[in-house]
Amino acid sequence: MTALDTWNDGSTKSAIVDFVERVTTDNGPDYVAPEARIAVFDNDGTLWCEKPMYIQLDFLIRRFAEQAQADPSLRERQPYKAAAEGDLKWFGEAVTKHYQGDDSDVKPLVGAILTAHHEITVDEHRGRVESFFAEAKHPTMGRPYTSCGYRPMVELLRYLEANGFTCYIVSGGGRDFMRPVTGLLYGIPPERVVGSSVGLIYRDTEVFTTAQPEFLDDGPMKPVRLWSRIGRRPILAAGNSNGDIEMLEFTRGMRILVLHDDSDREFDYTAGAEKALEQAAKDDWTVVSVKNDWATVFSDQ
Amino acid sequence: MTALDTWNDGSTKSAIVDFVERVTTDNGPDYVAPEARIAVFDNDGTLWCEKPMYIQLDFLIRRFAEQAQADPSLRERQPYKAAAEGDLKWFGEAVTKHYQGDDSDVKPLVGAILTAHHEITVDEHRGRVESFFAEAKHPTMGRPYTSCGYRPMVELLRYLEANGFTCYIVSGGGRDFMRPVTGLLYGIPPERVVGSSVGLIYRDTEVFTTAQPEFLDDGPMKPVRLWSRIGRRPILAAGNSNGDIEMLEFTRGMRILVLHDDSDREFDYTAGAEKALEQAAKDDWTVVSVKNDWATVFSDQ
Secondary structure, eight states, X not given: OOOOTTBOSSHHHHHHHHHHHHHHSTTSTTOOOGGGOEEEEOOBTTTBXXXXXXXXXHHHHHHHHHHHHHOGGXXXXXXXXXXXXXXXXXXXXXXXXXXXXXXXXXXXXXHHHHHXXXXXXXXXXXXXXXXXXXXXXXXXXXXXXXXXXXXXXXXXXXHHHXXXXXXXXXXXXXXXXXXXXXXXXXXXXXXXXXEEEEEEEEETTEEEEEEEEEEOOSTTHHHHHHHHHHOSOOSEEEEOSGGGHHHHHHOSSEEEEEEEEOTTTSOEEOTTOHHHHHHHHHHTOEEEEHHHHBSOOBTTO | OOOOTTBOSSHHHHHHHHHHHHHHSTTSTTOOOGGGOEEEEOXXXXXXXXXXXXXXXXXXXXXXXXHHHHOGGGGGSTTHHHHHHTOHHHHHHHHHHHHTTOOTTHHHHHHHHHHTTOSSBHHHHHHHHHHHHHHOBOTTTOSBGGGOBBHXXXXXXXXXXXXXXXXXXXXXXXXXXXXXXXXXXXXXOGGGEEEEEEEEEEETTEEEEEEEEEEOOSTTHHHHHHHHHHOSOOSEEEEOSGGGHHHHHHOSSEEEEEEXXXXXXXXXXXXXXXXXXXXXXXXXXXXXXXXXXXXXOBTTO
């Protein structure tokens, strides 16, 4: 019924199918009851495309430009200046500098991120996200962001669900940035989206956003946050970067790492995934090659 | 099929049935799609008995006594002294003093609560909770705590689920104290339990408890936490105390307040519910009288 049609035959697909058969075989030695069949998926680079920049960064830059439009005094300051001038390079360099130990650009960037959508109701926030996805397109591929999900991964979600699994997203991306579109892109409802967040506050029968950071759901916070939200240990986890290592370690069962090695159909990079790839080799995680394992890449192909 | 058999016929039961019929009538003016039929329930005093003391407080006092047993120097200090001597009055008085503006006893109590189960894995923590529920009994009724759930409320959970609702617990009680037993008592899985928590930390492939307070899921934090976890606004909420007011206000649909007025079969009290009862009268919330609306009270009767 539900099949992995866009996965090429080979050892990767076999490993997935074999694992699912083992945990669903009644009375088998590896049987897992349906309620404990928890699968967790990173989002950026695992379920949808994260290059040339995070989709959420595009959302934020558009907001900075809008803020600079409304308040000209902001145009003298970063990151609003770069956003207003369409200087995307500034954002990439801020991150590069950060990794070189220089936070002079990242600090104002983080401040701007935290105040980009603060002091609005969660319903207003959802509206802004929905407006973005209704029009925004991927900068190099031209396709709508809502068509940037990986079709083989969406098939994997459905295949797991057809076998009694419950699938969650556990991402470093913003929880409330993802929630408005995870149903459309992945069939994952908001209650199964775990991600980074700002603090929220209750006032006059409404829940409002604040500029207070709450959780950065990356690295060692991923197992903490997923356990806090789900209360169970996953038996399958999928990621693609160093920020997913702890989530995969915490998982008892199948660990999947997506390797981006297809410059023709998507992107080819390992930056930020070096340690994860090392550990995958050492601990026998299942590495998914975009180039070799996927017959098609995007949902609309 | 699923019916409210232990609810007496009358205006309360009719109000519930009418509401459910309205939101589930296809093409009706009040129709709500199944995925948005979110119902949230307080736990202490709403789903299970909270008198003469919170069940979790019994769990903690037993732990303090155990700690005093292992470390005699603790027996000179509160709250370990009171726990070791079975002086339950001390705990009640500490809370009374707190409401009178004197935190001299509550401060060491909170410190003891935070360190009662710190620096153990979440699996070890679950084991301790399971051991407690395997043997502990209600101090005045003598029944196991696992039989202290309210049967009419469990029926209500099943009735709502049979009508496409998804039910969550949103309690001031400890999230990880409730999770091990909410399946057994209420048929609610761990991923649908929202509650107070300490911070967790990841180390060596395991998630550990800490002594850092994280969320106190009460009052205005209830709508914040339920929205953070679920990402949707409930259409039905049930509570019994002042700590539930904001959760009920945030809910668009049916608001239920359980009134404990049955000293024969359970307890008779309004302390801590005064404001909630006022608001219920003013805003036309549905007040459930234990005495008049419930044909039986506990799950095993």
